[in-house]
Amino acid sequence: QVQLKESGPGLVQPSETLSLTCTVSGFSLTSYSVSWVRQPSGKGPEWMGRMWYDGDTAYNSALKSRLSISRDTSKNQVFLKMNSLQTDDTGTYYCTRDLVPFDYWGQGVMVTVSS
Amino acid sequence: DIQMTQSPSLLSASVGDRVTLNCKASQNIYKNLAWYQQKLGEAPKLLIYNANSLQTGIPSRFSGSGSGTDFTLTISSLQPEDVATYFCQQYYSGSTFGAGTKLELK
Numbered sequence: 638q639v640q641l642k643e644s645g646p647g648l649v650q651p652s653e654t655l656s657l658t659c660t661v662s663g664f665s666l667t668s669y670s671v672s673w674v675r676q677p678s679g680k681g682p683e684w685m686g687r688m689w690y691d692g693d694t695a696y697n698s699a700l701k702s703r704l705s706i707s708r709d710t711s712k713n714q715v716f717l718k719m720n721s722l723q724t725d726d727t728g729t730y731y732c733t734r735d736l737v738p739f740d741y742w743g744q745g746v747m748v749t750v751s752s
Numbered sequence: 753d754i755q756m757t758q759s760p761s762l763l764s765a766s767v768g769d770r771v772t773l774n775c776k777a778s779q780n781i782y783k784n785l786a787w788y789q790q791k792l793g794e795a796p797k798l799l800i801y802n803a804n805s806l807q808t809g810i811p812s813r814f815s816g817s818g819s820g821t822d823f824t825l826t827i828s829s830l831q832p833e834d835v836a837t838y839f840c841q842q843y844y845s846g847s848t849f850g851a852g853t854k855l856e857l858k
Binding site: 680681684738745 | 796
């Protein structure tokens with residue numbers, strides 16, 4: 638069955654870089670796109686960016702200067718890197734299968750930006 | 753960027769009630785709209801896509817309507833397990849979510 642699982646550090650220092658991994662199973666990264674979505678506590682989700690099935694990427698214009706998404710198809714993994722983290726980057730980060738819209742979601746990983 | 757506005761932000765209703773949630777886009781998004789249900793501590797769950805198509809496995813008491821800028825999610829007969837926050841999402845240009853409607857039991 639389709640599964641996605643996020644992994645990464647729960648605590649990041651201000652101004653540091655966040656690195657997250659999404660490991661997928663039950664589908665191929667060369668057939669389906671994967672998006673990253675984040676959600677501050679008590680607020681609506683925010684789409685961050687997409688790894689297209691063909692290897693191309695798309696980013697939220699508000700985050701584009703700080704964000705990079707890549708993949709390793711041999712390991713069924715999609716990666717997120719975002720630099721210059723601030724406290725308002727705190728929230729739960731999800732990866733999703735992006736079938737336009739998002740039909741499967743990971744459980745999410747809580748990221749806190751704090752010194 | 754396309755903005756999504758949901759109303760009301762909080763809705764109280766009784767079991768068996770017909771419930772209507774609203775979502776308005778800042779520009780024409782045709783039918784490129786989805787609805788999600790999020791229960792406390794869980795990831796969002798896709799309910800409706802393309803404005804009115806029911807996702808596989810979702811109960812038929814959920815339905816969506818609208819096109820252009822105005823959309824509606826209707827629950828025909830509210831059940832206790834429907835207590836959750838509901839988000840709309842446009843995917844016509846990039847992707848944007850609304851701030852949500854929290855649905856509680858009266």
